[in-house]
Amino acid sequence: MLKKGFILLVLVFMTISVPGQQSMFKALFMFNFAKYIEWPASSNQTEFVIGVYGNDEIITELKKLAAARKINNKSIVVKSVKSPSEAGNAHIFYIPPSKSGEIDKVTSFFTGKSTLIVSDKDGLCKKGAGINYVMQGGKMKFEVNKANIIKQKLKVDPKLISLGIEIK
Amino acid sequence: MKLRNIITILLMMIFTSSLLAQEKKDVSKITKGEVLQMTIEELSAYDLEEVMKLMDIAGASSLEELYELLLNKDVTSASKSEESLFDSPLSTTVLSSTEIKASGATSIEEALRLVPGIIVREKSNGNYDVQIRGGQNMPMNNMLIYAENTTTLVMIDGRPVFNYGMGGILWETMPVSLGELDRIEVVRGPSSALYGPNAVNGVINLITKDIDKDTPLVSANFQGGSLSTYIGDFSVAQQLNEKFSAGISGSLEKRNRNTDEIYAIYADEFMSVDKYDQLNTSQAWSNDDIYKMMDESEIAKDKMGVNAYLDYVANENLSFNVSGGYLESQANTSTIGDNPTPYNIRSSEGYFLNLIGNIYGFNLQTSLNNVEQDFCRGRTGWQQSTEQYNVDLDYLFKWDKLSFRPGISYQSVYYDDRNHIDEIGDGFFNNRIALRNFAVSGRFDYTPIEKLRLVAALRSEKYNVPDKWMPSYQFIASYKINENNLVRAVYSRANQSTFMINAYSNYNWNRKDLPGPDNVHFGFNNNPNMMVMDMIELGFRTRPSKNILLDFELFYNKAKDFSALMPDSLGYTVTDFDFTEEVPIGSQTLYTSHRALDFDSKQLGLSVSAEMVVSKKLQLKAHLNWQQTKVNNFTDANRDQIATLQGGELSGIVAANLPNDLPKILGGTPVTYTSSLQQGENLALEGALDELGVLKQIEVLDNEKNEAMPSFWGSLSLTYKPIEKLAITAQGYYYDKYYLYSQYENDPRRAGLIEAGVKQEMEYSGNIDSKFIVNTKVNYSINENIDLFVNARNLLNNESQEYVFMDKIGALYLAGFNINF
Numbered sequence: 011m012l013k014k015g016f017i018l019l020v021l022v023f024m025t026i027s028v029p030g031q032q033s034m035f036k037a038l039f040m041f042n043f044a045k046y047i048e049w050p051a052s053s054n055q056t057e058f059v060i061g062v063y064g065n066d067e068i069i070t071e072l073k074k075l076a077a078a079r080k081i082n083n084k085s086i087v088v089k090s091v092k093s094p095s096e097a098g099n100a101h102i103f104y105i106p107p108s109k110s111g112e113i114d115k116v117t118s119f120f121t122g123k124s125t126l127i128v129s130d131k132d133g134l135c136k137k138g139a140g141i142n143y144v145m146q147g148g149k150m151k152f153e154v155n156k157a158n159i160i161k162q163k164l165k166v167d168p169k170l171i172s173l174g175i176e177i178k
Numbered sequence: 179m180k181l182r183n184i185i186t187i188l189l190m191m192i193f194t195s196s197l198l199a200q201e202k203k204d205v206s207k208i209t210k211g212e213v214l215q216m217t218i219e220e221l222s223a224y225d226l227e228e229v230m231k232l233m234d235i236a237g238a239s240s241l242e243e244l245y246e247l248l249l250n251k252d253v254t255s256a257s258k259s260e261e262s263l264f265d266s267p268l269s270t271t272v273l274s275s276t277e278i279k280a281s282g283a284t285s286i287e288e289a290l291r292l293v294p295g296i297i298v299r300e301k302s303n304g305n306y307d308v309q310i311r312g313g314q315n316m317p318m319n320n321m322l323i324y325a326e327n328t329t330t331l332v333m334i335d336g337r338p339v340f341n342y343g344m345g346g347i348l349w350e351t352m353p354v355s356l357g358e359l360d361r362i363e364v365v366r367g368p369s370s371a372l373y374g375p376n377a378v379n380g381v382i383n384l385i386t387k388d389i390d391k392d393t394p395l396v397s398a399n400f401q402g403g404s405l406s407t408y409i410g411d412f413s414v415a416q417q418l419n420e421k422f423s424a425g426i427s428g429s430l431e432k433r434n435r436n437t438d439e440i441y442a443i444y445a446d447e448f449m450s451v452d453k454y455d456q457l458n459t460s461q462a463w464s465n466d467d468i469y470k471m472m473d474e475s476e477i478a479k480d481k482m483g484v485n486a487y488l489d490y491v492a493n494e495n496l497s498f499n500v501s502g503g504y505l506e507s508q509a510n511t512s513t514i515g516d517n518p519t520p521y522n523i524r525s526s527e528g529y530f531l532n533l534i535g536n537i538y539g540f541n542l543q544t545s546l547n548n549v550e551q552d553f554c555r556g557r558t559g560w561q562q563s564t565e566q567y568n569v570d571l572d573y574l575f576k577w578d579k580l581s582f583r584p585g586i587s588y589q590s591v592y593y594d595d596r597n598h599i600d601e602i603g604d605g606f607f608n609n610r611i612a613l614r615n616f617a618v619s620g621r622f623d624y625t626p627i628e629k630l631r632l633v634a635a636l637r638s639e640k641y642n643v644p645d646k647w648m649p650s651y652q653f654i655a656s657y658k659i660n661e662n663n664l665v666r667a668v669y670s671r672a673n674q675s676t677f678m679i680n681a682y683s684n685y686n687w688n689r690k691d692l693p694g695p696d697n698v699h700f701g702f703n704n705n706p707n708m709m710v711m712d713m714i715e716l717g718f719r720t721r722p723s724k725n726i727l728l729d730f731e732l733f734y735n736k737a738k739d740f741s742a743l744m745p746d747s748l749g750y751t752v753t754d755f756d757f758t759e760e761v762p763i764g765s766q767t768l769y770t771s772h773r774a775l776d777f778d779s780k781q782l783g784l785s786v787s788a789e790m791v792v793s794k795k796l797q798l799k800a801h802l803n804w805q806q807t808k809v810n811n812f813t814d815a816n817r818d819q820i821a822t823l824q825g826g827e828l829s830g831i832v833a834a835n836l837p838n839d840l841p842k843i844l845g846g847t848p849v850t851y852t853s854s855l856q857q858g859e860n861l862a863l864e865g866a867l868d869e870l871g872v873l874k875q876i877e878v879l880d881n882e883k884n885e886a887m888p889s890f891w892g893s894l895s896l897t898y899k900p901i902e903k904l905a906i907t908a909q910g911y912y913y914d915k916y917y918l919y920s921q922y923e924n925d926p927r928r929a930g931l932i933e934a935g936v937k938q939e940m941e942y943s944g945n946i947d948s949k950f951i952v953n954t955k956v957n958y959s960i961n962e963n964i965d966l967f968v969n970a971r972n973l974l975n976n977e978s979q980e981y982v983f984m985d986k987i988g989a990l991y992l993a994g995f996n997i998n999f
Contacts, residue, residue, distance in 0.1 A: 034221075035229065035233050038218060038222060038229050039226065039229065041222055042225060042226035042229060043226070045226070071218055074217075074219065075218055075219070077219075078219040078222065079219070107661040108660045108661045108662060109660075110661060111628055111629060111660065131661070149233075149234070150233065170226070173227055
């Protein structure tokens, strides 16, 4: 009987899950990054597209934001994609930790496109991401790689760099 | 514009501005509670800088911090380099000081009940049997010493603290207490390739706290309660400047048993020392003086330790950590000898020094441990002056995808009993003796692609006894499917070293007035077996969501090259002949040594562990374990049975030869007859020996279960913080029934109690019932510096034996405090 009890408990462990507040702040950060980034004027899209690689809790948070806010007077559209090509026109493309291994695929797909690549794993600013979330001393922070942002034909406000951790 | 309209517009402006003000409060005035109430829509009104501040105020990352703290720990023992526990290539667990404190565990051993794969059974208040995965009681049906765990290497800050006398862990001699530990790291599975001999079933590394700017200057922990139990520690530590930090700590642990009676194996009864003394003499159990051995039978454990730490950081490439300490301990726990009572008081007194240096990429560790050890109070020959010296040096080469850590290690252990005996010959060794081993090792860690990691760790160890090189290794492949899933496979080999009693015994046990041989001689074996284990393990670690961590380990191991103290021969020296009784007069000596045993054991096991942060208020932690051990080609014979076999042959030899030799003997020249018969060698004796009931018991067993470890055990604990200041932890610990059979189980004297009608059946045996223990601690934090708590171990007072022939372990109720400032 006890054995069964233990096994049941493990099953319970697997099914309960609690969304973290961190996703909310990641989404808020992302929303704010857009204020410090300038996309080329040529883009005549009426929507501001945020692509998210795979499934991640951040999608729920971004969708809440999309319902309430606009970026640069454009309504926000959040796309969860299985491949970068499904969000070829994204202004921001987010790589959650689970997809970190595919950073090379993402950077090569968005080469020459005006897309801000935001990642979420130590070291990815050195592998092509423009902005990367990191945990330092138990706190969430973000790294900024100016060169990678400029490479994507975007302009970045120095204020953003000063708020984050600059990676060269 | 009409005045009314203007007023309306003004009112609207005031109203909307107040609304706006309400929507966007001044970040510097906002409270944590207010932030936590805000939705993402409200928070989006703030700019990035403000959002960052709000995140700090909310401690939005505090739950994340909990994930980090509980589910994303770092570990160093699995690779000798710091890495994420999730990425550890081996079966690894880290218990943090926070978890240990919350659990209410009163000792290091008890805290290990939180670790998957480890089973902890209490022998007497505060004294435990601790096993990683098992493999104990080899050979079965033998002396209790073979039920001790001799296959786990315990280290303190990387310094091995192993009992080289007879193998095993003398837990009471650990000079550190729980309060001084930063964490406990446990690696399961053969790890000799990293840590040398005796890391066969795994490694337990007790890591003391670093001293940094956040270290409290003064820290004191104390609890006291039932069974005259008092446990405390005290430390003063400070980072003196950028380069130096220093600390000193002391600990104390006193515990009584719940009785002063001791168990008498041949009477199957707990009894007073007085009664034991009478029966011991009248029934000739032993020639021990039980009053000397059990002068403090009511004391379970009494230990104190003092440690000092000094850290020096010259620069990032050069740092040293020096620690030293003194300890005194006494424990009334199960014997490692062969007494008619399983109780045995061990005591020790000694000091250690440990130096860890990081010198321009080289890692140096050197230590000495100098302990006066009495393995059995009141018995001559068991007192030893022990010294242990260790030096380890390695260097980590790191390239893009490959790292390589070559290393060398040297260890020497000395035992010297000459100062503890009246004359040479009274001691166990009668000498200063040494076990030395030297090793070269290399560990390759290769990551050809980001997800795949291949590790090969190789070590070759040269021993002085036996004089040979022994290899050990680990081959590991781990594949990180993604951030949240990792699979791994391990193939590894590890071995025991030999121990002093195997390699150097030179002891004569005078059994005057006792039944059986007049003397038992314990001889040395300069080519002893060293047990070797091979293991295959498959592991899967997963984070189904970020607040849950699950870890699965499936392992299969095979161990061989066992040895045990067994009779070589039985000698009978005849000096005279009694013509009235018609019997020869002389003395019998049984010669024993650590003989190689030709059986092997196979174990299949599974551990599952789960940790979960349900919310900031509730955390769960659980593990469950299953294992099955079988032995093959096992000759089920203990020392006494083989000696009886030899006695049978000897009586035939004497009967055949004595008539011819009698004139010589009567002329004053003694003649010695010897049987060195081993089981299975001479079946012609079968008929004669059947009467003695010996051969019937000596069988060669295949596929025989060794059930000295429960097949199933596990733990579930939860910590609940209904309010910030209050924490309640409850743990349920369960183990299944098990059968730890020793040579005493079917001893003729126990069987005689039933035959004589004194007992219907044995009251105490190696059949140990399953047990469920509930532990609870309620902690109230008065402020950041002071905690008060009540702590109940075995709250429901489920009073039963946890270990063969030892105390019935019931409840222990304590109250105490922690102070840090």
